[in-house]
Amino acid sequence: MVDTVGIVGLGLIGGSLARRLVRRGVRVVAWNHRSHPYAQAEADGIYCKSTLAELMSAEPDVVVLCNPLKAMPSILAELKPLLAKSPRTTLTDVGSVKGMVRDQVKAAGLGECYVGAHPMAGNELSGWQAADPHLYDDALWAVTVDEDTAYQRFYTVASLITHDVANRIIVLDDETHDKGAAMISHMPHVVSTALINELVANPDRNVAAALSAGCWRDMTRVALTDPDRTRAMVEEDALNVEILLRRMAAQLTAVADQLHNGDAAATKQFFAAGDPFRRYKSAVAAPDASFARQELEVPERGWQQTLLFSARRGEAITGFINPRQAIIELRPAI
Amino acid sequence: MVDTVGIVGLGLIGGSLARRLVRRGVRVVAWNHRSHPYAQAEADGIYCKSTLAELMSAEPDVVVLCNPLKAMPSILAELKPLLAKSPRTTLTDVGSVKGMVRDQVKAAGLGECYVGAHPMAGNELSGWQAADPHLYDDALWAVTVDEDTAYQRFYTVASLITHDVANRIIVLDDETHDKGAAMISHMPHVVSTALINELVANPDRNVAAALSAGCWRDMTRVALTDPDRTRAMVEEDALNVEILLRRMAAQLTAVADQLHNGDAAATKQFFAAGDPFRRYKSAVAAPDASFARQELEVPERGWQQTLLFSARRGEAITGFINPRQAIIELRPAI
Structure with missing residues (x-):
């Protein structure tokens, strides 16, 4: 059903998706804000375009926005007149927050053709040079819709992901997505960062680091990734992260009180919850x-x-x- | 310098240590509270004894207590008269808290021959069947001493670890050890458990679990291990864990406040710390x-x-x- 896909942004996520789709027989056209990955991408069978207008001339069934969130407003503004001439094209994205992206899409007047998406795939790398079609192996995507989403638009994106990318999907509204992502990623990233901050502030930090093994390594891995990228992700989902951080702080304070008071029954309950x-x-x-x-x-x-x-x-x-x-x-x- | 080592307890830690020492040419005698691992241990070259008295008759240079902490008082009581007849034997252990063990050792009247030790090795398994000499590959041990420790006692244990086990050591007092272990293991175990508790309490827990990927998997791995064992570890280091939990709660609350107030500069500072x-x-x-x-x-x-x-x-x-x-x-x- 999907014949041609347009990929905007050939970083880790967009590049991996483009390469996977080409391998699975889909025609892929792509645009990147800089042309440095184009030679390798063309060699991989991706048709690289020098402007978004050229990308849209290929009449893609779906355009997937894989650009950084901060570039979203300018790219949406540039796409607006092009999509007006191509009513069949469905717009989607891969952003890790969905409410904010839908707001931007609606502000650009593109709400009608938009379906949100967020693949649960990624690693600590970035950029085209890290792009790997296997990044999406067994991945699950959240597909986000609202009450105005046309079923045909949803079905186009859902078919692309299940049939062409060969992944699974769950369908959510933006709020449920953003709350869920705060729970299993955005809030834990803050917690992981707080752990390394605590170590740095510890007068015996070198002793503690020498004693550290698997527990510490695993719990602080995500704190080692680019802190500016993490901060942007957290700030974009600020309200949901704030609520969960306060709940976590209350849990940790409760355990501290239990240990202080020797309340073994309550601590047992905490560990069983x-x-x-x-x-x-x-x-x-x-x-x-x-x-x-x-x-x-x-x-x-x-x-x-x-x-x-x-x-x-x-x-x-x-x-x-x-x-x-x-x-x-x-x-x-x- | 070390000829014979006595191992008390052939679980994951003691069994792995016994097997490693035998492979490296040390004579190992062992006792376990149940004899079920003895056939396999004997086949591995470990001399298994049916009582602690028999173990002490082999005149070990060092006895390593690898029993669970809760068995410590009764084992120490049983060893007391045996060690009195064997003044050359040095006593050590592998417990994850050191202040409490030294208190128990002193209470048993065995402080003079004791040097504490804690290998930074382990995994989510337990028992003899999981024992593996490679568990100690590249491991670092904390060796704990106090102002009364005789240098010869320390040197015996330090030589055993560096020469016979082929591991590295750092030398600490009990308090520095227990504070460091709280920082990189005991407190983070509570944080990891609080994360899974938060998910369980979340009305959209199934959606959140479906969205979870590497960040969540890594940060909650230690919460999946036996919660009773984790609780015991935390309660044995209660004061140090309590202090760090309060500091973590304060950090998380501060970030929640920053997000609430849109204080981007403070959040940037948090992520850079x-x-x-x-x-x-x-x-x-x-x-x-x-x-x-x-x-x-x-x-x-x-x-x-x-x-x-x-x-x-x-x-x-x-x-x-x-x-x-x-x-x-x-x-x-x-």
Whole structure:
């Protein structure tokens, strides 16, 4: 169904996506703010364009914005008149916050053709030289919609991801996405940074570093990535991160009080509270874990809610039999 | 110098140590509270004994207590009369808190022959069946002493670790050890547990879990290990953990306030505060990183302070030329 995809930005995420799509037989046109990756990208079968107008002349079914978030307003402004001439083209992106991107897209007058997306893929590297089609192996994408999203627009992006990229999707509204991302990534990045700050402030930091092993290495890995990029990510999801940081601070203070008072029963309760996640994790990670699949009918009205509830049950869409019949994978719930 | 080593407890840590010492030509006698590992241990060249009295009859130069901390008082009581008849034998242990163990050792009247030790080695497994001599590859041990420790006792344990186990050591007092371990392990274990508790309490926990990737996986790995074992470790180092938890809570609250107030300058400062650790880490982890070695003279009086200051500078002892000349490795400081 998708014939040509336009990729805006050939960094780690965009470059990896472009290379994966080419390998899987999709025609890919690309534009990057600097042309340095073009020779290698062309050798990989990606048609590189010197302007966004040229990219749009290739009549892409979907344009995927893989540019940095800070470049979003200017790129959207440049795309606005081009997309007006190409009503079939659906616009999507790969940003790690979705509410803010939709606001920018709407401000640019492009809300009608937009469906949000966020692939759960990435590593500590960046740039075209790190691009690798295997970055998306087994990845899950969040696809974000609102009450005004046309189903055909959603279905185009969902088909691209499930069929052409061969990944799974869950469908969310922007707020649910941004809250979830704050929970499992944005807030923990702040916590990881606070850990290394605490070490630096410790008078016996060299002794502590010498004693450190696997626990410390794993818990501070994300604090070693570019702190400016992390800060931007956190500030873009500020409200959700703020709420979770206050909850975490309250938990840590409660444990400190329990230790102070020798309240062993409360500490025991604290350490047991995460058991549902431990059980979920061992079920999902079991070497023989396999997940049943079944069909899910997508209604014409209220399809957004149907798909959101499916995601809340822990299900993910792996493909479509037809636009109204999705195939979902059933995973253990927490 | 060390001819025979007695190992008390053939779990992951004791079993791995026993197997490594046998491979490196040391005679190892062992006792375990249950005899189920004995057939395999004997096949590996470990002489298994049915009582602690039999173990002591082998006249070990060093006895290493690798039993669980909760068994410590009863084992120390049983060893007391046996060690009285074997004044040459030095007692050490591998516990993850050192102040409490020394208190127990002193309470048993065994302070004179004791030197503390804590190998920075381990994994999420436990028991003899997981014992592996490679567990100690490149490991660093903390060796803990106090003002009353006889240098000969220290030197016996230090030689065992550097020469026979082929590991590095840093020399600390109990308090410095327990504060450092709280910083890089005990407190972070609480933080990791608080993260999974927060997810479990989140109404959209299944969505959040679906969105989770490397950051979440790494930051919650230690929360998946046996929560009772983690709780015991935290409670044994309660005061140090309490202080650090309050500091972490204050940091997280400060960032929440900054995000609330849009105080970008303060948030930028928060994300930059860990830079000294980032620089240290990239220096230590560089593929071509190599560390100069030099000799350190160990004075007869005040040797504890000399070795503690060396550890505080980021140095580690790799061996000895003679009892008064240590070889130290110079690592970047934070």
